[in-house]
Amino acid sequence: MTISTTRIGFAVTILLRVLLVPRDIDTALALSAGPIPIDGAGWPEKFPAKSHCSKCGLCETTFVTQVNDACAFLGDGMGRIDSMESHVHGRGRDLEDMAWTAEDGAPPMPNADEARFGVLAQPIALARGVGIQGAQWTGCVTSVALSMLEADMVDAVVCIASGESKDGLSSWSEPEPIVARTTEEVLRGRGVKPALAPSLKVLDEIRDDKSIRRLLFCGVGCAVQAFRAVQDSLDLEEVYVLGTNCVDNSPTPQAARNFLTKGVQVDETKARGYEFMQDFKVHVKMDDDYIKKPYFCLPGSVAESAIADSCLACFDYTNALADVVVGYMGAPLDASGKMEDTFQTLTVRNSRGKNMAQVAVDAGRLRFGEEAIGSGSHEKISTATVASDSIVQAMVGGEVKEKGLPRFIGEVMAVVMRNIGPKGIGFARYSIDYHILRNYLHILDEWDDDQTEKAMPRYARDIINRYLEQDESFAKLKDNILAKRTKGKEFGAADSQL
Template identity: 45%
Template sequence: MLLDGVVDAVVVTAAKEDDDLAPAPLLARTPEEVLRGRGVKPSLSPALSILDEVAADASIKRLLFCGVGCSVQALRSLNGGDPEAALGLEAGGLFVMGTHCVDNSPTVEANRGFLQALGERPAEGAAARYEFMADFQVHVDRADGTTSKSPYMVLPGTVAKASIAPSCLTCFDYVNGAADLVVGYMGAPLNRGESMRNALLQVTVRNPKGAAMLGRAERAGTVVIEADSRVAPLPTSGDRGKTAKATTQADSIVLEMLGEAVRDKGMPRPLAKVLAFVLRRVAPKGLEFAKYSIEYHFLRNDLASRDAWGTKRALSQMPAYAKAIVAQHDEWMDELRERIAAKRD
């Protein structure tokens, strides 16, 4: 879009010059600068702070903003819902490409603590980025070009709370609902041997602007569409309901909220590898995996919102679509909700 002159600048989340893990918003004006936004920066980023630069630059009339759901919501609500006027853009000049986002770290230090718990040692090459993937493993890319995959289960349960920002425990915008176009891994099948570097991505088109953005990328050859829901159903299999229930009930943040013991040691790696292998066989795949992941995180965040705010405020903050999803689990969730409410009384 930048090369074709569709936009004058692009807001991306780059990394700080001296720290691959530290996010730094960047107003990019060249393709090289846009590419600095590649890769996950898994901690909270002050993405909107760059907008002052946009507003101050009269040459920017059309802008592509890339960001996570909470940034996109805040952007859309600027100036009473008219961000284009607030930023000095022309009417229709704001384009938004979102990413899926869940369980972001509060700080870069929390991020490093997480990587240490995973067994990453800086001496082996500093981890540059990581991602929880659908094969029940955390994929890590290191700055020296090497990679690793570790089953989720090697992590001690106690690391979860410190690694997730409180805002993310009350967030229900995993799918970045206010973006024109959304990109992420969760609904795309992860084939054997693939990693976060070469896995397929899921793209959600929300409106004509998003469709035009995708069409342009496809014509330019930067995106190849392997499966299209407008042509045929996307790959999907498994039963998300049972898996979402089991994951929520075993979640260490949920256990802590309920006053139950949380594992302070991870599973031995060989055993965790076997368990991840078994889970890959039986767990939901493709779109059903995406639905499972959304459902589990909404269930946990339903409980976390009640724990943080009490039932009345939690219900007033929770969007209707999230309530509809968690309501499918009321039968067993109500007991956990009552225990959390009793703890607050």
């Protein structure tokens, strides 16, 4: 008995239709609705960049389809900055303008070098926000955002507000992306959120709201890069980007609070913000106090859980693709040594950035100081910090200390380092180089050679190559990691043969 080919084909068609029919109406609607955002509850395992996902929020929107080209940690990653700078600012940074200590020991030039700090439309300036109560610093970011909204330059501001924590406490550490339309809503964005923040989670809301034609987006480097990659899809008339310098965020709000509890040893329920400052101390703003603790007194073991893997693969400390960038590492500390009394730095990268800063000045919300300058050499302290870094030590099989130095010794070391170390822009160079070198070792340890090269913009590769040529201790760290990688491959090959 035979069955015709036609009947077989018909039976297969019916079977496929039965198998492919959605089992419920919700599934049917989801399949017909287009791209499906990834549920944030599945972070990081269900996200494309896995442990290196910075939780920028892109994948939690229908823009997830653009993740391969937008994500700062997939494919060409931050290597895309090289071409994106020209598209955003009209030109790329001057890669020849890189400051180093001279062979005769003369320190680098005092003002910012473009290869390190990014495209500069004018010299980096010191600045203070004016009249922003409740700011973690002086309120420079809030001042610019408020001024632009009040001057009707934009219809809305994307910023990270303080959300509610599950226990109802410590809301300062809970990042909540919002589309702010009023002064009150913008003011919710005051303060630095120390954990990864999904700034782009509001992209669908922006695209679908036709009343938003002009937008200010506030964010850190990885979020700004992803936003720049998709901003044309939002069909907006005007786009402005206000960035912040950013490094070493915690993976979750709870991790940030644990750092305060276990590392700094303060009551995190009374904390309102913290920073790693230019005096080699962690500063913590409390409800009723202001606490400083030397870096050297922190237990080395606290770093691994306190810093997100994405931050260990970041090479955009200075936020290359923002129009205006606010930071603090290149600014001198005020005599009081407190955040709210200290100048910040303001970097303007293009004509849009000039207009953004000027509207805040005209509104009386922003006051400029002098040009940000510095002093001192940064190279030796950069590699010394890398060599002693607990995360690097863990990579190369070194000792990660469970306890920091005694408080008295830590205080003495902080004073000595502040007196003899680089200052202002010099300190910023130190911080930039240290993080680039450490992060290079991390991705070398985690990824293959091809992905490692693609993950870095040209300026980062230039800095790394300079240290590999000039500093034996750093070159040895690289060799140790490569040797470990080779040994790991050999073990893997041996296991596969068993």
